[in-house]
Amino acid sequence: MNIGDVSERTGLPAKTIRYYEDIGLVRPARDTNGYRVFRDTDAHKLAFLGRARALGFSIEDCRTLLALYEDDDRASADVKRVATEHLHQIEDKIAQLQAMRDTLNELVRCCAGDNRPDCPILKDLARQ
Amino acid sequence: MNIGDVSERTGLPAKTIRYYEDIGLVRPARDTNGYRVFRDTDAHKLAFLGRARALGFSIEDCRTLLALYEDDDRASADVKRVATEHLHQIEDKIAQLQAMRDTLNELVRCCAGDNRPDCPILKDLARQ
DNA sequence: CTTGACCCTCCAGTGACTGGAATCCTTATC
DNA sequence: GATAAGGATTCCAGTCACTGGAGGGTCAAG
Numbered sequence: 001m002n003i004g005d006v007s008e009r010t011g012l013p014a015k016t017i018r019y020y021e022d023i024g025l026v027r028p029a030r031d032t033n034g035y036r037v038f039r040d041t042d043a044h045k046l047a048f049l050g051r052a053r054a055l056g057f058s059i060e061d062c063r064t065l066l067a068l069y070e071d072d073d074r075a076s077a078d079v080k081r082v083a084t085e086h087l088h089q090i091e092d093k094i095a096q097l098q099a100m101r102d103t104l105n106e107l108v109r110c111c112a113g114d115n116r117p118d119c120p121i122l123k124d125l126a127r128q
Numbered sequence: 129m130n131i132g133d134v135s136e137r138t139g140l141p142a143k144t145i146r147y148y149e150d151i152g153l154v155r156p157a158r159d160t161n162g163y164r165v166f167r168d169t170d171a172h173k174l175a176f177l178g179r180a181r182a183l184g185f186s187i188e189d190c191r192t193l194l195a196l197y198e199d200d201d202r203a204s205a206d207v208k209r210v211a212t213e214h215l216h217q218i219e220d221k222i223a224q225l226q227a228m229r230d231t232l233n234e235l236v237r238c239c240a241g242d243n244r245p246d247c248p249i250l251k252d253l254a255r256q
Numbered sequence: 257c258t259t260g261a262c263c264c265t266c267c268a269g270t271g272a273c274t275g276g277a278a279t280c281c282t283t284a285t286c
Numbered sequence: 287g288a289t290a291a292g293g294a295t296t297c298c299a300g301t302c303a304c305t306g307g308a309g310g311g312t313c314a315a316g
Binding site: 052055056071072074075077079080083094104107112115117121124 | 172221
């Protein structure tokens with residue numbers, strides 16, 4: 001498989017796949033012409049990475065998860081730890097964003113949104 | 129005021145304040161020794177920026193908001209537009225993160241987290 | 257005069273790509 | 287055999303909003 005095929009299969013842009021090779025997440029073979037040659041296991045790994053990234057795991061988490069995946073002697077506790085930690089970060093982020101949203105909602109609600117200069121949003125940002 | 133004072137007043141790191149000067153958000157005067165000299169209006173602007181950033185506005189949004197703030201002939205509609213657009217982006221982000229959280233929660237819930245290798249989290253990531 | 261707390265500039269790095277230039281390889285068509 | 291399109295390669299630079307660090311100048315106190 002060339003990079004275009006595996007890109008289509010996994011939904012990852014070719015650029016991203018090259019980047020993943022750069023940082024050592026995959027190691028496709030090379031054809032005599034210099035083209036990358038992806039085997040099924042490579043495509044499989046890339047699909048794994050795509051799904052882990054879609055769940056918001058960092059590249060370093062993905063590296064860890066991939067290593068655990070390939071380790072037949074792993075403990076599921078190790079996987080769970082990574083996932084739980086990530087889950088907490090997501091929950092923190094959601095809480096942060098919700099706080100922003102609530103404040104913004106209130107400010108937007110109070111703003112007339114007309115052609116006069118008076119604006120509670122700016123007033124709030126400029127409060128002493 | 130030197131940069132340390134204004135940093136303490138606004139809660140922004142000195143590095144960040146220098147960066148804001150670099151990108152033209154503030155233009156403090158200079159003392160003969162080369163030190164930045166911040167007037168109250170500069171400190172006030174920086175506090176404004178700090179609050180806008182805390183609400184998640186991008187630097188470019190901050191630039192726009194600051195310009196509107198300083199324009200006595202602004203229309204509050206312009207401010208409201210910026211804020212509403214940002215609010216929508218935050219809401220989208222929250223929805224994304226909640227979807228991730230729900231999936232992760234389910235996966236974590238199903239994982240025994242013991243010393244056996246069998247793991248539904250990896251199984252899900254590796255699904256064909 | 258020294259010490260320590262400030263301040264300065266400039267450069268490089270972060271995360272995870274993404275865009276673009278310049279070039280090479282393959283395949284199909286004329 | 288020439289040519290053109292499409293896909294592959296590398297390498298460099300840019301994104302966003304800082305942040306860290308090196309190497310040096312300035313100031314106030316003791």
